[in-house]
Amino acid sequence: MELAQRNYQNASAGLEALFAASNPSVISFSGGYPDRKLFPTRELNQAFAHSFSGADPELLQYASASGFQPLRQKLAARMQQDGMTVTDQDVLLTQGAQQGIDLTARLLLNVGDGLVVEGPTYVGALAAFDAYQPTYHVVPVEADGMDLHALQKVLMTQSVKLIYTIPDFQNPTGTVMSLAKRKALIALANQYDVMILEDGPYRDLRYTGANLPTLQSLDTQGRVIFLGSFSKILAPSLRLGWLVAQPDLLHHLTALKGGVDVESSNLMMHGINAYLEHNDLNAHIQQIRACYLEKKNLMVATLRQHLPAGCSVNDPDGGFFLWLQLPKGFDAEAFMNDTLMPQANVSFVPASVMVPGSGMTNGARLNFTGPTLAQIKTGALALCEALTQALAQPQRLRR
Numbered sequence: 183m184e185l186a187q188r189n190y191q192n193a194s195a196g197l198e199a200l201f202a203a204s205n206p207s208v209i210s211f212s213g214g215y216p217d218r219k220l221f222p223t224r225e226l227n228q229a230f231a232h233s234f235s236g237a238d239p240e241l242l243q244y245a246s247a248s249g250f251q252p253l254r255q256k257l258a259a260r261m262q263q264d265g266m267t268v269t270d271q272d273v274l275l276t277q278g279a280q281q282g283i284d285l286t287a288r289l290l291l292n293v294g295d296g297l298v299v300e301g302p303t304y305v306g307a308l309a310a311f312d313a314y315q316p317t318y319h320v321v322p323v324e325a326d327g328m329d330l331h332a333l334q335k336v337l338m339t340q341s342v343k344l345i346y347t348i349p350d351f352q353n354p355t356g357t358v359m360s361l362a363k364r365k366a367l368i369a370l371a372n373q374y375d376v377m378i379l380e381d382g383p384y385r386d387l388r389y390t391g392a393n394l395p396t397l398q399s400l401d402t403q404g405r406v407i408f409l410g411s412f413s414k415i416l417a418p419s420l421r422l423g424w425l426v427a428q429p430d431l432l433h434h435l436t437a438l439k440g441g442v443d444v445e446s447s448n449l450m451m452h453g454i455n456a457y458l459e460h461n462d463l464n465a466h467i468q469q470i471r472a473c474y475l476e477k478k479n480l481m482v483a484t485l486r487q488h489l490p491a492g493c494s495v496n497d498p499d500g501g502f503f504l505w506l507q508l509p510k511g512f513d514a515e516a517f518m519n520d521t522l523m524p525q526a527n528v529s530f531v532p533a534s535v536m537v538p539g540s541g542m543t544n545g546a547r548l549n550f551t552g553p554t555l556a557q558i559k560t561g562a563l564a565l566c567e568a569l570t571q572a573l574a575q576p577q578r579l580r581r
């Protein structure tokens with residue numbers, strides 16, 4: 183059997199690292215998993231029972247590719263409170279933000295088209311983009327977001343169709359794009375006539391400080407497609423996210439969704455709508471924030487106390503991840519496969535799988551939301567110990 187000629191390299195390497203998250207003998211800092219104890223299990227159970235209690239056959243019927251209107255309405259209201267000019271007409275419900283990435287790529291990218299991604303970026307986005315065979319242009323991420331000088335150089339010399347960015351608590355570095363950079367990015371997109379895909383699943387998960395405006399709200403030319411998700415604030419298994427785009431694009435994206443999966447599950451959309459009607463999502467998010475802040479603080483403090491010289495970790499204001507910076511030339515992927523997983527029973531996501539065609543080896547993504555506090559402490563100490571031993575062997579440094 184001959185498979186289509188596509189490059190699944192990023193997908194397979196990255197997803198393999200994430201699978202370590204489901205091995206119970208390993209303390210996983212690799213998955214992007216929420217804390218299961220925070221899932222509002224009882225409330226979701228009640229909401230789903232309530233929405234289906236009338237045994238209304240309509241809930242089992244095909245409905246619409248755009249998604250259940252009352253739920254789109256509620257999401258539009260939430261986004262309005264967040265400063266975005268959005269109505270339910272601008273929203274398409276998707277199977278997670280992941281489908282929003284795929285649909286956008288499907289609509290905009292022909293084989294070989296220029297696509298800017300942050301380096302490093304979300305490995306699942308690369309898995310989606312790979313199928314459309316774009317020409318990747320990697321722009322480094324700085325402490326205040328994408329390096330816009332590097333971006334401008336790319337835009338001046340290459341033909342680029344789409345910029346993919348995660349401005350809030352970037353996956354994997356946890357960084358937030360500054361307001362100045364948000365405005366400058368929009369100006370560059372206008373100047374070079376490029377679309378932007380703003381991926382925002384962590385936007386509600388700020389633990390300290392105040393949120394900055396979305397790129398979508400700064401856009402005056404309909405260039406930004408915005409993605410949101412219930413995965414990190416309710417539960418990933420709901421597989422429900424949303425996409426906001428200007429009407430013409432939304433029309434095409436909705437048609438494409440129809441071709442992919444007809445529509446999101448009507449039953450699921452009704453259940454989530456009932457949850458939002460009977461519960462205070464913001465109060466739930468406050469609980470999540472308090473728990474994740476404690477976890478993040480423990481991981482940062484433990485690592486900062488025990489990491490060997492030449493290694494450092496940042497302290498983001500929100501999201502799911504810390505970025506571990508390792509000495510120049512250190513191969514984090516080899517370290518994880520040869521030492522960290524087999525000997526210390528700890529996993530992380532090495533930098534190499536998060537940059538297309540990667541030259542980046544000396545970094546790793548650490549998730550602090552999935553593991554328990556005890557696992558964070560034990561795993562962080564084991565990681566520091568393994569790193570200390572590995573760095574005592576100079577052959578670990580390749581360049």
Ligand SMILES: Cc1ncc(COP(=O)(O)O)c(C=O)c1O
Pocket residue numbers: 214277278279280281304306348353381383410411412413418422423
């Ligand atoms: C940046 C980013 N985008 C999209 C997704 C996919 O989210 P969903 O579960 O909504 O498909 C994730 C999940 O980890 C993510 O980190």
